[in-house]
Amino acid sequence: MNTPRFDAPRSESRRRAPLLDVAVVGGGMVGAAAALALARAGFATALLEARPPAPWRVDDEVDLRVVGLAASSIALLHDLDVWTSIRESRAASYARMHVWDARTDATVDFDATAEGHAWLGWIVENNLVQWTLWQALEAAGVQRLCPAQVTGYEAREDRVVLELEAGDAASLSARLLVAADGAGSPLRRLAGLDTHGRDYGQRGVVAHVATERPHQHTAWQRFLPGGPLALLPLADGRSSIVWSLPEAEAQRVLALDDAAFCAELGVASDFQLGPVRSTTRRAAFPLKLQLADRYQAERLVLLGDAAHTVHPLAGQGVNLGLRDVVELRDTLLAAREAGRDIAAPHVLRRYARRRRSADTLDAWSFDALGRIYAWQAPPLVAARALGVRLVDRLAPLKRRLAAHAAGR
DSSP states (O other), X not given: OOOOOOSSOOOHHHHTSOEEEEEEXXXXXXXXXXXXXXXXXXXXXXXXXXXXXXXXXXXXXXXXXXXXXXXXXXHHHHHTTOHHHHHHHHEEEEOEEEEEETTSSOEEEEEGGGGTOSOSEEEEEXXXXXXXXXXXXXXXXXXXXXXXXXXXXXXXXXXXXXXXXXXXXXXXXXXXXXXXXXXXXXXXXXXXXXXXXXXXXXXXXXXEEEESSOOXXXXXXXXXXXXXXXXXXXXXXXXXXXXXXXXXXXXXHHHSOHHXXXXXXXXXXXXXXXXXXXXXXOEEEEEEEEEESOXXXXXXXXXXXXXXXXXXXXXXXXXXXXXXHHHHHHHHHHHHHTTOOTTOHHHHHHHHHHHHHHHHHHHHHHHHHHHHHHOOSHHHHHHHHHHHHXXXXXXXXXXXXXXXXXXX
């Protein structure tokens, strides 16, 4: 693979650009968490983002995009001194998860209290997490460059030089470049890193709904022939839905009026929480599985969606990204303590090997689970029901599944 280089000659401004330890490109939840974690660990860090996050305000409507944060993510946010603020602003814990199959009566129930925990996870708005992290960056010493657009980079022997959209004078040097710039990552393409996966031909329809019965601090998930439906507890008593549907069906559902949508959603949820009384506006996003073939290039690593995107049925996308952050921080700390170059190939290979192995296992496990629940032939449905019942009855297996999902 050829090292990415600029066509323009090196200018005096580039030679004099201050050398940082790490430049993180992408200010979403994972990128902002990475910049904050690395700065708190003592690395000179810059965060580059094309546009600042919208301010989060308690009087605003709840963001349609929510995330289910597992124990591993809560632990990181706690270490970064932002979790208390997030939790006290607007967050809902859930202690139970009820999963059931629309074709059979097979169910699986997970209960945190059975394992001595107070909760399985927390449902939080994406923009609340991002905004809280963004606000913490300056105090941690992170150099925020926003708006900033990386148009190219050059990997040299001891550093990476980034070219910014503003022109030749706007350049930045760092020992390590972290690409946290999303599923369509321009930096991943510049580095020549390929991806593989598949398009599910589905969209995830999201909305917040009020139901006749309370959510009981429980995450509900029903597997339907067209895809899973999740109802997740919100702090205000409503539920956030993520309804995976084939493309054409998703477009039809989005076009329904509120009354018709509530009626169809009630049927789809088997009226588990009673009739659906009201809904917010609806939105949808495409579903796909995508894994980078490699997580590293010369003086560059991938993080979060730039490295992996998974089906939302297990709600693990952001949690996997935040586990990337922890692994990268710990890997760089170990390299620094050993007196090594933090962006040396063997250092980055350690991070890439560990995270890609874990992410690949999880991604294809979620994919397999979706395929299994898509089975419609009677013998396969019967086999699926038997397997689900066995999982529910085998406490050690269920405990292990819950611990893995939580990252404990």
